[in-house]
Amino acid sequence: MPKINFKERKVNYSSRGKGAAIVFLHGFCEDSSVWDDFISVFKSNKIIRIDLPGFGNSEPMENPSVELFADIVKSVLNHLEIRTCTLIGHSMGGYVCLAFAKKYASSLNGLGIFHSFPYADSKEKKAIRAKSIEFIKKNSHFHYVKQLFPNLFPPAFLSSNNFLVNKMIHRASSFPQAGIIGGLELMMNRPDNSTVLKNIECPVLFIIGKDDEVIPFDKSMEQTALPDIAHIHVLEGVGHMGMFEATKETRKIIKQFVKHCYDFSKTEISKKINI
Numbered sequence: 001m002p003k004i005n006f007k008e009r010k011v012n013y014s015s016r017g018k019g020a021a022i023v024f025l026h027g028f029c030e031d032s033s034v035w036d037d038f039i040s041v042f043k044s045n046k047i048i049r050i051d052l053p054g055f056g057n058s059e060p061m062e063n064p065s066v067e068l069f070a071d072i073v074k075s076v077l078n079h080l081e082i083r084t085c086t087l088i089g090h091s092m093g094g095y096v097c098l099a100f101a102k103k104y105a106s107s108l109n110g111l112g113i114f115h116s117f118p119y120a121d122s123k124e125k126k127a128i129r130a131k132s133i134e135f136i137k138k139n140s141h142f143h144y145v146k147q148l149f150p151n152l153f154p155p156a157f158l159s160s161n162n163f164l165v166n167k168m169i170h171r172a173s174s175f176p177q178a179g180i181i182g183g184l185e186l187m188m189n190r191p192d193n194s195t196v197l198k199n200i201e202c203p204v205l206f207i208i209g210k211d212d213e214v215i216p217f218d219k220s221m222e223q224t225a226l227p228d229i230a231h232i233h234v235l236e237g238v239g240h241m242g243m244f245e246a247t248k249e250t251r252k253i254i255k256q257f258v259k260h261c262y263d264f265s266k267t268e269i270s271k272k273i274n275i
C-alpha cells in the first residue's frame with residue numbers, strides 16, 4: 001500500500017476507484033482493514049482509507065492530537081489532488097473528522113459521525129484512560145486489547161462472532177505499544193468540538209448504536225440537534241461496531257448519504273454561480 005511522509009513519519013493509505021471521494025477513518029485500536037469488506041458496494045466513488053498514526057502500517061507520531069491527525073488526512077488528500085470529499089469517521093476517527101471540519105471546512109461536502117460524538121472526555125473518562133496507559137506500560141498492550149474488544153460488541157453478537165473479535169485482537173496486538181498509548185492520550189486530551197457541528201454548513205450523518213457501551217446514548221442523541229442539516233440513524237440492537245454488526249444497513253445509509261452530499265454540493269455551487 002502507498003505511503004506519504006509526514007513529519008518524518010510514514011503514513012499508510014489506500015486509494016481506489018473514480019468519482020466523488022469518500023474518506024474512511026478507523027477507530028481506536030483499529031486500522032484501515034476494518035473497511036475491507038464494507039467498501040465493496042461503493043463502485044462509483046473514489047475510496048480513500050488511511051491508517052492513522054500508530055495503527056496499521058503507519059508509524060506513531062510524537063505528541064499525537066486530533067488536530068495533528070486532521071493535518072495528516074489533509075496531506076493525503078493534497079497528495080492525491082482531492083479538493084473535496086465526504087469524510088466518514090468511526091469512533092476515534094470521528095474525533096479526527098471533527099478536527100478536520102474545524103480546520104478544513106471548505107474541503108468537505110459531507111461529514112459522517114459513525115459511533116462517535118464531539119464532546120471532550122469527562123474527568124471520569126480521562127481517569128480511566130490514564131489508568132489504561134499505566135496498565136499497558138506495566139502489563140503490555142496485548143493484555144489491554146484482549147480486554148478492550150469484547151466490550152465493543154453486544155453479548156448476542158459477541159457470542160456468535162468470536163472469530164472476528166479474536167482476529168481484531170490479534171491485529172491490534174501487532175500495533176506498536178507507543179501507538180496505542182498515543183491514541184489514548186489523543187482521546188484524553190481532545191477538545192470539545194460541539195461548536196464545529198453548530199457552525200458546519202455541509203450535511204452531517206449520525207450513525208448511533210442503541211446498545212453502544214462506549215458512546216453514551218443520551219450524548220449521541222444530544223449532538224444530533226447541533227448541525228443545520230442532520231441525517232440521523234439509530235440502530236436497534238447495535239453496539240459500537242456497526243460496520244460489522246449491521247453491515248448491509250450501515251452501507252446503505254452511507255451510500256445514500258454520500259449521494260445526498262454530492263447533490264447538495266452541486267446545488268450550493270449553482271446557487272453561488274447564480275448570485
